[in-house]
Amino acid sequence: MTRLDRRALFASGAAAALLAATGLSAQAGPRAGGTLRVAVPREGDVLGLIARRAVFETLTEIGPDGALRGELASAWDSDADARVWHFDLREDVRFHDGSPLRAADVSASLARLPRLASAQELSPRRLRLAMTQPVPDLPLLLAKDHFLIAPNGQFGATLADAVGTGCYRVTSARDGRQFRAVRVADHHRTGRAGWAEAVEIIVIPDAAVRAEALCDGFVGATVLPQADAIRARGEYRCHPSADDMQIAFSSQVGAPERIGPTTSLGDLRIAERWWLAET
Incomplete structure (x- = not known):
């Protein structure tokens, strides 16, 4: 057809x-x-x-110009091996029910992230992701619609x-x-x-x-x-x-x-x- x-x-x-x-x-x-x-x-x-x-939304996004930028994340960094990543969350984000975005919401939403060893909330707006192997393109991966963020990881x-x-x-x-x-x-x-x-x-x-x-x-x-x-x-x-x-x-x-x-x-x-x- x-x-x-x-x-x-x-x-x-x-x-x-x-x-x-x-x-x-x-x-x-x-x-x-x-x-x-x-x-x-x-x-x-x-x-x-x-x-x-x-x-x-996702932690990162690829804009219409093709550039990778933060969406829910305001900044991120990794260790030299790209196995441990830290993501800082925007402070001005709320879910449609009025509740603020927290690192716990992100970790729950990313529970099925491939090669994820652990997710740890260091603070309400800072998240640590430890991977089982180096993932240098993790910020790019997190822009995909497989990794949307929902309150407590509950998408309805x-x-x-x-x-x-x-x-x-x-x-x-x-x-x-x-x-x-x-x-x-x-x-x-x-x-x-x-x-x-x-x-x-x-x-x-x-x-x-x-x-x-x-x-x-x-x-x-x-x-x-x-x-x-x-x-x-x-x-x-x-x-x-x-x-x-x-x-x-x-x-x-x-x-x-x-x-x-x-x-x-x-x-x-x-x-x-x-x-x-x-x-």
């Missing part, structure tokens, strides 16, 4: 390409406001991938129960069907991420119907639409190309202009990094 393997797209570095957009020279940059609506297929749990990145049985520190707080969700979240006021990344006032993700199994939803203005972006239907209805931005349309979006939607060429994000951070060019 499609020219690319969905599992490879959404579980590998190919997902990073969906964060890069072309033809945005007319846009001044991100702007706040509006509701960002995205149509996605059922396969590959695309809804869950986008939603979890809206709700949860369903998306509706999800409580994180991300830019968006869940207001309604049905796993595999729909998701809606609103922007968290005074979030620690305000002005750098989380542009839309609200984010809605709708599962539409049929590629032709997803294309129709975009062309009719029901959604601002759609993943894996029927390409011929998009081409027949007018000019829409797409990536990576019009011939290989993995994602299409209208002129009312803005996205990061570029991303590091060697970066592998392994996630879809549309909710926090895309915006409404017109609100």
Whole structure:
């Protein structure tokens, strides 16, 4: 039904390409406001991938420019062998239930981190991770969506129960069907991420119907639409190309202009990094 393997797209570095957009020279940059609506297929749990990145955060992140930077971590260092790591946590972070982020939340969330020998909370905002062998790329590894941070490591049985520190707080969700979240006021990344006032993700199994939803203005972006239907209805931005349309979006939607060429994000951070060019 499609020219690319969905599992490879959404579980590998190919997902990073969906964060890069072309033809945005007319846009001044991100702007706040509006509701960002995205149509996605059922396969590959695309809804869950986008939603979890809206709700949860990781210790580190790879920015749209491809640079590694802190997300929940404010600083980190290791011993000479890269076997013992220390991470300092931001002081201005709270979960959506109002509780402050603590090192204990991080250690519980990272219980399944590969090659982890032990996790020790040195203080409420300082964590020591001892590895079974040298892991020089640990900060890069911790940017992946396998290592999201939740209160006491509890991610909730369903998306509706999800409580994180991300830019968006869940207001309604049905796993595999729909998701809606609103922007968290005074979030620690305000002005750098989380542009839309609200984010809605709708599962539409049929590629032709997803294309129709975009062309009719029901959604601002759609993943894996029927390409011929998009081409027949007018000019829409797409990536990576019009011939290989993995994602299409209208002129009312803005996205990061570029991303590091060697970066592998392994996630879809549309909710926090895309915006409404017109609100």
